[in-house]
Amino acid sequence: MSNSRGPADSHATNPQFQRAAFLTAASDLVRTPADSGWEVAFAGRSNAGKSSALNAICHQRGLARTSKTPGRTQQLIFFQLDEERRLVDLPGYGFAKVSLSIKRQWQMLMERYLERRTSLKGLVVVMDIRHPLTEIDQQMIAWGIAAALPLLLLLTKADKLKRGAVDRSLQSVRKAMAAGASTSIEVQPFSAVTRLGLKDTQSQLSAWLDLP
Ligand code: GDP
DSSP, X not given: OOOOOOGGGGSOOOHHHHTOEEEEEESSGGGSOOSOSEEEEEEEBTTSSHHHHHHXXXXXXXXXXXXXXXXXXXXXXXXXXXXXXXXXXXXXXXXXXXOHHXXXXXXXXXXXXXXXXXXXXXXXXEEETTSOOOHHHHHHHHHHHHTTOOEEEXXXXXXXXXXXXXXXXXXXXXXXXXXXXXXXXXXXXXXTTTOTTHHHHHXXXXXXXXXX
């Protein structure tokens, strides 16, 4: 059989990610789907590239757009891969303009979700490779560690930097994370544009989700 596929198709992918479909949105833990099976959550500052990463991982253009509709910004968005496996788009953070009470509400929701969700098997923290580990990213990482969750730090928009700068950012984040973390922390350069790191990211998610 001839193989005349373009470069985008040269990245083998687990077809289960392509099956991802919107399941539900929840503004509090009571409204989340049944806490069974396997779940992986995606966190990140607004504009870090979280939706683009989710769409790239699932090979769907508009999947994570739902999270941007007005009123949904403070919700957890659940995407289903199958009956037992979900990806969760956590509300974007880093909002300079929102009130203190909304920030507190967000903090409480995140902390509780990360700590109590039994089906949650891993946390992906999406950060712009040009300015990773902001204070609020570190807060999110600390909650993940406190909840004994394995972490994947996705350094996205890597296409915006030259190779040397990508490596420097990667090393500095690895170094910052090396001290004293009690859970597994992987750091992965990523680009939704060039698909750099896509396969490795999918492999990590497949392992967490116990995908065949
Ligand atoms: P979110 O708010 O974290 O969901 O961020 P989005 O995924 O909406 O991305 C924010 C902006 O960054 C958009 O203009 C995207 O097109 C852009 N963006 C996201 N990922 C990448 C990437 O890997 N490379 C480049 N060059 N731009 C990206």
